[in-house]
Amino acid sequence: MITHLKSRHPEQHQDFLKSKKEKMLAKTHQQPLLQSFDKARKYSSDHPKVKDLNDKIIEFIALDNQLFSVVEDVGFRRLMMHLEPRYAMPSRRYFSDVALPELQSVVASQIEKLLAGACHISFTTDIWTSSVSPVSMLSLTAQWIDEDFTLKKAVLHSQECSGSHTAAAIASAFESMFGKWKIERERVHVVLRDNARNMAKAMMEFGVTCLPCMAHSLQLAVNDGVLSQRSVADVVAVGRRIIGHFKHSQLAYSRLADVQKELGMSVKRLQQDIATRWNSTFYMMRSLVEQKRALGAYAADFELPATLTANQWGIIENMITLLAPFEQLTRDISSAEASAADVIPAVVALTRLLGRPNDMDRGVQTTKTTLLEAVNHRFNGMHCEALYSVATMLDARYKDRYFDEEKKRSARDLLLKVLDDMSGSADASTEDPPEKRTRTGSLLDMYDEILEENVMFEEQDKTASVSQVISYLAEPTIPRNHSPLEYWKCNQARFPALALAARKYLCAPCTSVDSERLFSVASDVMDEKRNRMDSEKAEMLIFLKKNLPLEIEVVNLTCSSPIGTHNLIIELTDLPCHHKWSLPLCK
Known part of the structure; x- marks a missing residue:
């Protein structure tokens, strides 16, 4: 068009050039001046950009266990000034007193909506005492299965538990916590707690079903069956002294590392155990056996506070072999997917393994028998539950x-x-079975009696529930590495009554591991640098640390493909503020 004007309409072409020159001059003189004023002017406190940045900073503090004083650090302020010069960062008081409660309220309202749609909810609870401040906390975590058969989890409380931890005080605290979240007792499926008597009594007074933590029961069984024996206790004590020698001396560890390198071994540190966790003692013994050659060479040149005899080394190796199934079981029941359905199969398999003779039982047969008795004692009533x-x-x-x-x-x-x-109907299948006919002692009667015993279940009136149970149990089981929730998601149309019951009963955990892991977060929040933080703010930070990542869901996933690269566009919009990243991917 410009070429056409120049060749065919010279006058109009001159007017066009003049107009273009005037626009360029105006832009050259005015635009930089306006931009300079805009860049120098700070955002107002109610500007959307300020709100967005404030949200990002409080999320950063909560998710990464940062101090509130990080907003006053020189490096952080320089970073924010470089990223957005017009942003005036608020004080630490704003983030601790305003932004933190606001974010906590937003996340809590979202969790409250999720809880309102759950018909049956299971909980875990525990009490933790801080080592850096005189604060005790009572935890409450919830998990349930939604309509899509997806297991949902949330942390509801880690509130201060002051005063004496009596059953009445704990029951009162539970009533307050459940009231805050509007959870009726009818929706409480079960509460997993430790084996302490005050906690068990508190649940009884509060009027909810409770079960002991399987991991705690397993700990007591191992202590009763193995670790309490004199010979094993002596070996464990010697092992702790050896590892303590290296833990308290960097020079000793450096010498041990040199010995490991000379022997062609990988440099590894010895693992110290925790008396209240038997599996940590198992890991300690295993680390000692792994470093047996290195420790022997070290003892030849340097002094150790104690040494293990050949007989004691044999005891350690036998204990590792004997306790390996317990370690596997502890890892299985501590997984996020473990449920109350794993208890009976795990104990049945464990007792069968312990009761079966093995060539590796030499020297530990008595200990193995004692361990089997301890397991049977601790899990004696599981079939009655x-x-x-x-x-x-x-x-x-x-x-x-x-x-x-x-x-x-x-x-x-x-x-x-x-x-x-659950159906609210009086099915004939739940009535008392008909009385057996009195049989004589003839051989034909014995045939009839055996057939009657094995078909009694099928001969009941086949209501809908009975038919579903018969069909369900007649089918083969799915592999152990498959998800039972995925099974019910695919088969709920075939077995609607059973699927509804599965949503209720498979949401129950078998351990209180969720509460114990929560207190690992609590120890990071209430550390030595924040030992004077009040419990209310600490609970908010713990609540956000555990629940905020659960609210992040990818809601829009699209790919664009410019020449030479692929960019993955991810938008996260479930948080109070919008997230969007463009991630370069390989072709």
């Missing part, structure tokens, strides 16, 4: 395969009763 039995039946990996004939019949009756109670 309806929650364990019904949860196991509803787990498609186990069903009724881990019950003997007598317990299998009881478990089926319990499952039918649960289905009846």
